[in-house]
Amino acid sequence: MRPFEYHEPKSLAEASALLCALGAGASIFAGGTDLLVEIKEELRSVSHVLNIKKIEGLDALSFDKAEGLSFGALVTARRIETDAAVLRHYPNLATAVSLLGSIQVRNRATVVGNICRASPSADTIPPLIADAATLSIHGPTGERSVAVEDFFTGPGRTVLKAGEIVTGVHVPPPAATSGKAYIKHGRRKAMELATVGVAVSLDRGRSGCDEIRIALGAVAATPIRARKAEALLRGRAIDPALLAEAAEAAMNESTPISNVRASAAYRRDMVGVLTRRAVGIALEARP
Amino acid sequence: MKRLVSMTVNGEEIELAIPPYRTLLDVLRNEGRLTGTKKGCDVGDCGACTVIMDGSPVNSCLVLGIEAEGATIETIEGQHAGPDLPHLIQEKFMDHGGAQCGFCTPGIIMMTKALLKENPNPTESEVRFAIAGNICRCTGYAKIVDAVLAAAEDLRKGRTL
Structure with missing residues (x-):
């Protein structure tokens, strides 16, 4: 190394202050x-590593039915995966983290x-976008909050400015009639990067689908929302024909590339299949 | 610049001077002279370097040595049922032919130990889920899974990890 x-x-x-002073060669180190x-594969030139694990308060995790879920920058994927409140109230996020690495x-x-x-294919992002999560950011001029959905500007690129550090995530509380799902599509069951990831978070409410958010991973330069598909389903009683129409809309909203994992055409097809399936799972789910 | 780091490895406290850019894996193998922990991919894909750090299985290739300050590390060298006696898990790997070339075995045994501490009664699919990050290129995993399940069965009969 x-x-x-x-x-x-x-x-x-x-x-x-260190991030500002050290410039582009400095990197935050949390999980590593x-x-x-x-660093080992020389994909990135790093001259300074800033281990933030000695900063107090970043490892907190809390859930409250009124406040929702909050967790700090040092909370590990495994802790989220095995947390009883996450498993119960955010099954989409729990599924996503359980499929990340080993x-x-x-x-x-x-x-x-x-x-x-x-990464456009990061597993944790689509469920957080679908759940309207926000990030807390500490910077040289103070604190700000950014929706996860608005955080990305391209592959590996975010809205973070010099000296800014993401300190935690807040996920709103689930509705009483919520349904959530995340489906990761890959070539194998484990140790895989998503070929396509689809997350759905909906509130059945009175109409059967009062509110819905659909987020797609690995099919655009950043994780995206399938807003047209959502609009078709919002406030409607969902039947197979409507769901097929929404799945088609989601396919058209995705702009995948071809790479070693899959072709663009295959990814687009899978967006349709998985959107249909994920909405179906979310509609069936009982919190 | 080297830093003085003290950690407990297999019950023994050791103090080493190590630079910050050395992984725990390299520290264990070189400074620590414990070469039972294997370096496979060195990027967290294969699990051959699995050790138990403060109770949790980790890829030692993705941990900095200096992060082990004050930590308790368990490696394959510390696993035995008594002087010159194999550990229960090792015994089961021998009984069931759970090792061929053996390179992945130390990592899988450490992962198995971590699994069985948390869940002494795993199903086959729970075993497969737990060892998903331990890649074996010789076998089809069937005998490894058999060995893990056999160790769990003995554990339930009163043997200890």
């Missing part, structure tokens, strides 16, 4: 499961790290 300078900031202010690979990786990897890596 290429040598780097190592820092252990004790506060967010110190970490943020992506960063260390990128248990060994998930014991180290953080969900916030998976978000900040900004």
Whole structure:
């Protein structure tokens, strides 16, 4: 591994100041499961590593029926995967994290790290977009909050400015009649990057589908919402014909590329199939 | 710049001077002279370097050595049922032919130990889920899974990990 300078900031202010002072060669280190690979494989030139694990308060996780779910930047994927409240109230997120890497990786990897890596295929992102989650960001000029949906500007790129650090995630509470699903499509069951990921979060309410959000992974430069598909389903009683129409709309909203994992045409087809399935699972789900 | 790091490895406290850019895997194998933990892919895909750190299985290739300050690390060298006696899991791997070339075996045994501590009564699919990050290129995993299930059965009969 290429040598780097190592820092252990004790506060967010110190970490943020270090990031500003050290410039582009500085990287935040939390789980390290992506960063260390990128350093080893020389995919990224890193001269300074800032371990934020000594900063207090970033490892909290809480759920409240009125407030929803909140967790800090140091909360690991495995902790989310095995948390009783997440399993019960956010089965889409629980499914997504359980499919990320291996248990060994998930014991180290953080969900916030998976978000900040900004891979279009990241498993944790579609469910968080579908659930209208927001990120808390600490920066040199103070705190701000950004919807997960608005966080990405391209593969590996986010709206984060110099010195900014994502400190945590907030997910709104589930509705009493909510239904959620995440389906990861890959070539094998484990140790896989998503070929297509589809997350659905809906509130059946009175109409059968009072509110719905559909998020797609690995089929555009960033994870995206299938807004046209949502609009077709929102406020309607969903039948197979309507669902097929929405699935077609989601396919048309995706702009996948062909790569080693799948062709663009196959990915687009799978968006249709998986949107249909994921909405079906969410409609059946009982919280 | 090297830092002085102390950790407990297999019950023994050790203190080592290590640079921040060395992985726990390299530290264990080189400075620690514990070569039972294997370096396969070195990027967290294969699980050959699995050790148990503060009770949780991790890929030691994705942990910095200096992060182990104050940590308790368990490696394959610490697994035995007594002087010169194989560990229960090792015994079952031998009984069931759960190792061929053996390179993945230390990592799988550590992962198995972590699984059985959490869940002494796993189903076959729970075993497969748990060892998904331990790649074996010799076998079809069937004998490995048999060995893990056999270890679990003995555990339920009163043997200890």
